[in-house]
Amino acid sequence: MTQTLDFPQGLITSIHGPAFALEGDDIDTDRIIPARFLKCVSFEALGAQAFADDRQELEGRHPFDLPAHQEAKILVVNDNFGCGSSREHAPQALMRWGIRALVGVSFAEIFYGNCLALGIPCAKAAKDEVRALQMAVGKDPAAAWTLNLETLNCSNGEESWPVYLDPGPLEMFRSGRWDATGQLLARDAELRSTMNRLPYINGF
Amino acid sequence: MSSGTLYDKVWDLHCVADLPGGSTQLFIGLHLIHEVTSPQAFTALEDKGLTVRCPERTVATVDHIVPTTNQSRPFTDPLAEEMLSTLERNCNQYGILLNAIGSGRQGIVHVIAPELGLTQPGMTVACGDSHTSTHGAFGAIAFGIGTSQVRDVLASQSLAMNKLKVRRIWVENRLSPGVFAKDLILHVIRSLGVKAGVGHAYEFAGPAIEALSMEERMTLCNMAIEGGARCGYVNPDQTTFDYLEGRPCVPHGEAWQRAIRWWQSLSSDWDACFDDELRFDAAVIAPTVTWGITPGQGIGVDEQVPTPEQLDPADRPIAEEAYRYMDLAPGQAIAGVPVDVCFIGSCTNGRLSDLKAAADVARGRQVASGIKAFVVPGSEQVARAAEAEGLDQVFRDAGFEWREPGCSMCLAMNPDRLEGRQISASSSNRNFKGRQGSASGRTLLMSPAMVAAAAVTGHVSDVRLLDC
Numbered sequence: 001m002t003q004t005l006d007f008p009q010g011l012i013t014s015i016h017g018p019a020f021a022l023e024g025d026d027i028d029t030d031r032i033i034p035a036r037f038l039k040c041v042s043f044e045a046l047g048a049q050a051f052a053d054d055r056q057e058l059e060g061r062h063p064f065d066l067p068a069h070q071e072a073k074i075l076v077v078n079d080n081f082g083c084g085s086s087r088e089h090a091p092q093a094l095m096r097w098g099i100r101a102l103v104g105v106s107f108a109e110i111f112y113g114n115c116l117a118l119g120i121p122c123a124k125a126a127k128d129e130v131r132a133l134q135m136a137v138g139k140d141p142a143a144a145w146t147l148n149l150e151t152l153n154c155s156n157g158e159e160s161w162p163v164y165l166d167p168g169p170l171e172m173f174r175s176g177r178w179d180a181t182g183q184l185l186a187r188d189a190e191l192r193s194t195m196n197r198l199p200y201i202n203g204f
Numbered sequence: 205m206s207s208g209t210l211y212d213k214v215w216d217l218h219c220v221a222d223l224p225g226g227s228t229q230l231f232i233g234l235h236l237i238h239e240v241t242s243p244q245a246f247t248a249l250e251d252k253g254l255t256v257r258c259p260e261r262t263v264a265t266v267d268h269i270v271p272t273t274n275q276s277r278p279f280t281d282p283l284a285e286e287m288l289s290t291l292e293r294n295c296n297q298y299g300i301l302l303n304a305i306g307s308g309r310q311g312i313v314h315v316i317a318p319e320l321g322l323t324q325p326g327m328t329v330a331c332g333d334s335h336t337s338t339h340g341a342f343g344a345i346a347f348g349i350g351t352s353q354v355r356d357v358l359a360s361q362s363l364a365m366n367k368l369k370v371r372r373i374w375v376e377n378r379l380s381p382g383v384f385a386k387d388l389i390l391h392v393i394r395s396l397g398v399k400a401g402v403g404h405a406y407e408f409a410g411p412a413i414e415a416l417s418m419e420e421r422m423t424l425c426n427m428a429i430e431g432g433a434r435c436g437y438v439n440p441d442q443t444t445f446d447y448l449e450g451r452p453c454v455p456h457g458e459a460w461q462r463a464i465r466w467w468q469s470l471s472s473d474w475d476a477c478f479d480d481e482l483r484f485d486a487a488v489i490a491p492t493v494t495w496g497i498t499p500g501q502g503i504g505v506d507e508q509v510p511t512p513e514q515l516d517p518a519d520r521p522i523a524e525e526a527y528r529y530m531d532l533a534p535g536q537a538i539a540g541v542p543v544d545v546c547f548i549g550s551c552t553n554g555r556l557s558d559l560k561a562a563a564d565v566a567r568g569r570q571v572a573s574g575i576k577a578f579v580v581p582g583s584e585q586v587a588r589a590a591e592a593e594g595l596d597q598v599f600r601d602a603g604f605e606w607r608e609p610g611c612s613m614c615l616a617m618n619p620d621r622l623e624g625r626q627i628s629a630s631s632s633n634r635n636f637k638g639r640q641g642s643a644s645g646r647t648l649l650m651s652p653a654m655v656a657a658a659a660v661t662g663h664v665s666d667v668r669l670l671d672c
């Protein structure tokens with residue numbers, strides 16, 4: 001299991017490591033982390049609980065249980081990944097399990113934003129490209145892949161797939177400004193003048 | 205690009221600055237917090253040496269983990285107790301108002317903020333809970349956020365956001381008797397799919413929407429998120445103002461008059477531009493029930509579970525998964541499917557009018573044998589108002605359990621849960637695999653009246669065919 005020290009920080013220009021596929025559209029956050037694991041006041045234990053129910057159902061055959069996947073950093077998913085509940089426990093569970101980037105056809109918005117706030121890029125690619133990439137990563141689970149945010153592709157050195165990131169988040173990863181808190185705090189004077197012009201803050 | 209809509213106006217008013225990277229810093233007028241998504245945010249705040257920027261614009265309640273039978277402290281579940289005491293400690297430390305159990309104001313976050321008058325037109329509202337879209341019923345722009353964003357709002361009373369597209373969902377005519385806002389939104393999601401709203405705010409408008417009560421508008425906006433929209437709203441009107449007048453946190457006297465004028469000015473202009481518009485006819489909508497594992501897998505109660513051939517090829521894999529999981533066959537009628545548990549409650553349908561509609565069905569009838577049926581009011585205020593009208597007795601006489609307020613079996617973080625492969629008729633908002641506390645448990649979403657009808661007949665039943 002990954003240590004806290006390895007969590008994303010600073011500039012994020014590429015993610016390098018083994019990759020694997022998790023197939024299926026509409027994989028919701030209740031499946032990524034079932035609600036009973038939300039009973040916690042810290043995120044620490046969540047890594048081991050990612051996909052707990054799906055893993056139990058598959059008795060060791062779930063992609064998150066296969067020994068060959070344990071060092072993986074890149075997860076290749078399909079359409080509308082992370083839909084449902086806004087729980088940040090979902091990306092936290094994936095991050096603490098070891099995932100540092102996702103590639104997929106599309107991501108649910110809140111999940112996407114939560115990943116951004118943790119420094120985990122969610123790159124998009126066309127449906128057929130994602131399928132092909134899933135096949136390719138499946139061929140050799142030990143192979144190292146690079147999701148490159150400068151050249152915008154996902155490659156194992158031999159084959160390469162183009163990916164897309166929305167310009168705003170892309171810029172935030174590459175400049176290390178994906179952690180929003182500092183930026184928001186820097187504009188307190190503007191915040192105050194915004195508050196001053198809002199009738200409901202000032203007794204109408 | 206949209207212009208002149210309520211969304212555009214509220215966005216512009218709350219815009220603090222443009223951020224590098226293209227997003228906008230948006231001021232948040234009301235930040236609602238609860239025990240599940242706030243503890244880690246407070247820890248992160250401490251780790252960064254920060255404090256709460258506007259404790260007076262932050263309001264807390266406890267809802268997700270509270271037991272609905274015995275609410276005395278400490279809770280039997282030590283984890284639940286730890287979560288609540290952490291929230292109490294955080295609220296104490298930062299001077300945040302906590303609507304505690306027994307205060308008369310506790311309840312599900314999306315039920316209490318409107319009933320206290322905290323949610324008002326033209327506000328931006330954020331909460332670490334996806335169904336924050338509920339507050340859009342008042343003409344507020346309300347977002348569900350993750351825990352890192354909860355930390356950001358605590359620290360800066362603002363969020364980094366990207367502007368959404370605005371889609372108008374125009375609904376003609378009126379809903380028929382026995383058909384509710386829940387059916388309308390299940391119908392919309394069924395028609396458009398669970399992803400259609402991605403990147404959008406939904407403005408609900410048209411004669412059918414104007415005719416809805418505030419509580420129905422809340423049900424509608426609550427589930428906008430299940431259709432993929434980031435938020436949903438209804439323009440404020442007289443129905444909105446009538447609902448708000450006299451509530452504890454709204455202005456009084458002259459300020460009330462000024463407030464109304466300001467709120468009216470925020471409605472979408474008659475010539476506002478929307479990114480697109482979709483039209484529906486309320487009159488053709490039947491009571492709607494989900495048969496599958498996403499809120500988009502809904503059908504009229506008089507329809508059959510769709511066959512793969514009837515579905516768009518893209519929807520077939522998830523349908524195949526749903527047939528297996530739900531143990532329902534393509535072509536099978538949904539009416540008549542037996543249920544085990546009936547749950548009336550949640551932030552979608554746990555308000556007084558919801559309980560009334562269900563009580564109208566339950567009155568003078570009996571819960572079918574072998575069925576567990578229970579009613580969980582959305583808040584202490586809802587519970588006391590329902591008791592004052594004798595609704596608790598109507599339910600008890602019919603064999604329902606009457607519980608204390610909380611989220612309960614909407615997501616089953618408290619002791620209320622399905623067991624094994626039990627199937628529930630539920631007035632909540634999500635039918636995902638495992639959502640109601642059992643990894644193999646199954647959920648059929650429907651309106652509270654339809655849940656009551658299922659409870660008294662023992663199976664999915666068209667409430668219009670029972671005479672009330």
Ligand code: SF4
Pocket residue numbers: 267268312313314333335550551552610611614615632633
């Ligand atoms: S009732 Fe359900 S959807 Fe609503 S806030 Fe509670 S858990 Fe979330």
